[in-house]
Amino acid sequence: MSKATKKEWFRVRRIKFFDTTLRDGEQQPGLNLNREEKLKIAKQLDRLGVDIIEAGFPASNEGDFYSVQQIARAVKKSSVTGLSRLSKSDIDTAWEALKDSPEPRIHLFIATSDVHINHKLMSTQAQVIQDSVEAVRYAKERFSVVQWSAEDACRTDWDFLKKIMEKVIEAGVDVINLPDTVGYTTAQEIRAMFQHLKENVKGAKDIALSTHCHDDLGMAVANSLAAIEGGADQVECTINGIGERAGNASLEEIAVALHIRRDHYGAEQNLNLQEIKRTSSLVSKLSGNVVPGNKAVVGNNAFAHESGIHQDGVLKESSTYEIITPELVGVDANKLVLGKLSGKHAFKNKVSELGFDLPEAELKRVFKAFKQLANKKKDISDDDIFALLVADKNEDEAKAYEMLSLQVNVGTHNIPTATITMKLPDGEETQEAATGSGSVEAVYNTLERIVGAPIQLDDYRIQSVSSGEDALAEVVVHVTYAEQTSIGRGTAHDVLEASAYAYVNAINRILAAVPDEVPKPSVHS
Numbered sequence: 165m166s167k168a169t170k171k172e173w174f175r176v177r178r179i180k181f182f183d184t185t186l187r188d189g190e191q192q193p194g195l196n197l198n199r200e201e202k203l204k205i206a207k208q209l210d211r212l213g214v215d216i217i218e219a220g221f222p223a224s225n226e227g228d229f230y231s232v233q234q235i236a237r238a239v240k241k242s243s244v245t246g247l248s249r250l251s252k253s254d255i256d257t258a259w260e261a262l263k264d265s266p267e268p269r270i271h272l273f274i275a276t277s278d279v280h281i282n283h284k285l286m287s288t289q290a291q292v293i294q295d296s297v298e299a300v301r302y303a304k305e306r307f308s309v310v311q312w313s314a315e316d317a318c319r320t321d322w323d324f325l326k327k328i329m330e331k332v333i334e335a336g337v338d339v340i341n342l343p344d345t346v347g348y349t350t351a352q353e354i355r356a357m358f359q360h361l362k363e364n365v366k367g368a369k370d371i372a373l374s375t376h377c378h379d380d381l382g383m384a385v386a387n388s389l390a391a392i393e394g395g396a397d398q399v400e401c402t403i404n405g406i407g408e409r410a411g412n413a414s415l416e417e418i419a420v421a422l423h424i425r426r427d428h429y430g431a432e433q434n435l436n437l438q439e440i441k442r443t444s445s446l447v448s449k450l451s452g453n454v455v456p457g458n459k460a461v462v463g464n465n466a467f468a469h470e471s472g473i474h475q476d477g478v479l480k481e482s483s484t485y486e487i488i489t490p491e492l493v494g495v496d497a498n499k500l501v502l503g504k505l506s507g508k509h510a511f512k513n514k515v516s517e518l519g520f521d522l523p524e525a526e527l528k529r530v531f532k533a534f535k536q537l538a539n540k541k542k543d544i545s546d547d548d549i550f551a552l553l554v555a556d557k558n559e560d561e562a563k564a565y566e567m568l569s570l571q572v573n574v575g576t577h578n579i580p581t582a583t584i585t586m587k588l589p590d591g592e593e594t595q596e597a598a599t600g601s602g603s604v605e606a607v608y609n610t611l612e613r614i615v616g617a618p619i620q621l622d623d624y625r626i627q628s629v630s631s632g633e634d635a636l637a638e639v640v641v642h643v644t645y646a647e648q649t650s651i652g653r654g655t656a657h658d659v660l661e662a663s664a665y666a667y668v669n670a671i672n673r674i675l676a677a678v679p680d681e682v683p684k685p686s687v688h689s
């Protein structure tokens with residue numbers, strides 16, 4: 165088929181981006197973002213220009229409720245939504261969380277496949293239809309936009325899907341989402357499903373159809389794009405593809421594919437693609453999920469050319485081997501402009517260039533950290549400043565541990581020993597020392613002694629924030645305490661200091677997260 169014919173085949177239409185990083189993305193095992201982090205991500209998603217932010221599942225827990233409410237109040241351009249089961253109490257809770265949003269929007273869901281209805285819901289198709297219709301009607305009395313999802317739609321019988329869709333359309337639904345909940349479908353199948361339902365479901369052309377794909381077979385992006393070819397008007401995805409099990413379709417890959425292959429998809433979108441790299445870095449830092457170097461669009465190697473023939477081609481004409489320019493997605497980072505002689509005006513300017521709008525007190529805190537860093541590091545890159553901007557600040561500092569000093573003795577012939585002075589949550593100071601078979605272990609053994617609780621270290625990762633011998637080290641740890649998993653992040657010039665900060669950060673997050681009845685990790689309380 166010629167390009168011209170292809171263009172005629174797909175009418176140009178606007179695809180809406182529904183970002184679920186803060187809901188389905190947060191369902192990634194071990195991921196636990198706090199409210200401040202969720203708000204930071206929501207604000208960045210707003211700058212990226214996503215149409216809808218799914219901020220959480222308000223009825224599932226108090227933390228999600230308050231976080232959805234805070235985001236619904238703070239975000240002005242993107243619409244904000246929250247997930248809800250079909251019960252009136254879930255819908256009422258979602259309303260309380262979302263009613264202050266400029267366009268209150270709810271996302272109802274219920275499973276429609278036989279395997280889910282029979283074995284999970286232990287219900288019947290007739291009951292699922294009745295519950296869906298009642299929930300849509302009830303939600304419509306409150307919300308301006310009601311979305312209903314047929315969980316496991318891609319393994320649902322098409323005749324049943326048609327029947328239930330017609331019923332919820334009659335009940336007044338605005339958007340129907342047809343997820344591939346378990347990442348099972350193929351591109352041909354999902355394209356045909358959307359085409360069939362759009363053509364054959366009465367009223368389907370008057371509402372929006374949405375696609376939501378998971379990556380269990382590594383096909384989430386391809387399947388989302390195929391659903392768009394089949395008629396989906398909205399695509400649901402997450403930044404860096406984070407999410408339950410193998411994750412969701414990655415927003416950046418779908419967005420850039422739609423842009424680069426406009427000739428094929430004939431689809432417009434509202435995203436500011438230059439915010440993509442920054443959004444990916446923010447989510448990566450806050451979630452502790454390192455983006456692999458070879459990840460499409462946002463990996464560090466996405467624009468690197470190593471082999472001679474490629475380098476030769478790119479030097480002669482970049483389009484020989486580059487279909488995406490780094491600038492398109494905001495990769496021109498590492499401009500070295502600030503240093504120890506920079507003042508707060510230039511710093512403030514850089515902070516807003518990086519997309520942050522900080523209150524004066526917070527700006528002061530980060531500026532102080534910047535000055536400290538600039539005294540140790542010659543060149544300060546955008547990545548360094550970004551790391552300082554997203555560094556953890558304890559929401560409830562009164563409860564937190566604060567490391568006052570760290571000293572480590574290490575050598576080829578002695579046993580590594582760490583000594584740490586710590587301010588405890590009750591304000592007292594203490595000093596402890598311990599040894600380990602390596603220096604990081606000595607630091608962690610000392611911290612464990614101070615905290616005096618069985619905190620299990622599940623994972624430890626280290627990387628450098630920018631390049632060069634004086635690069636900042638960034639450590640991410642995953643820990644478990646009282647059945648709560650938590651991540652902790654630490655950034656410092658020195659790897660041991662960064663390791664200690666990461667562990668202390670994880671402990672502080674646990675202190676904030678574990679219910680009051682669970683004994684807190686402290687021998688000194």
Ligand SMILES: CC(=O)SCCNC(=O)CCNC(=O)[C@H](O)C(C)(C)COP(=O)(O)OP(=O)(O)OC[C@H]1O[C@@H](n2cnc3c(N)ncnc32)[C@H](O)[C@@H]1OP(=O)(O)O
Pocket residue numbers: 188191221223224225248249250251273274275284285286315345408
């Ligand atoms: C495909 C998805 O991503 S769906 C969203 C998944 N996200 C989450 O589950 C994260 C948040 N979840 C939670 O915090 C908890 O699971 C809660 C608070 C929602 C529910 O907790 P619990 O009441 O303890 O139930 P639990 O999670 O053990 O089991 C789920 C129950 O909900 C039922 N259920 C599942 N989907 C729905 C639905 N859409 N509407 C109503 N009930 C549902 C299940 O059948 C099961 O019912 P049962 O208790 O009668 O057997």
Ligand SMILES: CC(C)C(=O)C(=O)O
Pocket residue numbers: 188247273313314315316341343344345346376378
């Ligand atoms: C709740 C629904 C939309 C979901 O996440 C899924 O089916 O994967």
Ligand SMILES: [Mg+2]
Pocket residue numbers: 188343345376378408
């Ligand atoms: Mg999902």
